[in-house]
Amino acid sequence: MTEPDDIMFALRDVYDPEIRTNIVDLGLIYDIKVEHDTAYIKMTLTSPNCPASPEIKNDVVRTALREKGINDVKLDIVWEPAWTPDKMSEEARLELGYDI
Numbered sequence: 001m002t003e004p005d006d007i008m009f010a011l012r013d014v015y016d017p018e019i020r021t022n023i024v025d026l027g028l029i030y031d032i033k034v035e036h037d038t039a040y041i042k043m044t045l046t047s048p049n050c051p052a053s054p055e056i057k058n059d060v061v062r063t064a065l066r067e068k069g070i071n072d073v074k075l076d077i078v079w080e081p082a083w084t085p086d087k088m089s090e091e092a093r094l095e096l097g098y099d100i
Helices: 004-013 053-065 090-095
Strands: 029-035 038-043 072-077
Touching: 004 029, 004 038, 004 053, 038 053, 053 072
Parallel strands: 038 072
Antiparallel strands: 029 038
16 A cells, blocks of 8 residues: 555655756645545645646646555645745755755
8 A cells, every 4th residue: 555655755756847846855745645545635836826836736646646556636735834945855955056
């Protein structure tokens, strides 16, 4: 059975096309739960006006559905807590030129 960590690992292949960094290292994934054959993913975007949001959301769903035993994905886009650069991994901050 697929575990939340399996899905989180797979989501490292989903990139924000504008920032060119994966959404896990950007800190956009807040929570993942798996119940039976459904993945519940709580995430945010860097901005409510993110022009890449349809592409990112579709990529998240497609990626989660590739995991063994996952037949449905419930994606919850949340704005609280708001995303800020401090949610990024150290690797992403270095890659994007933020001070550590």
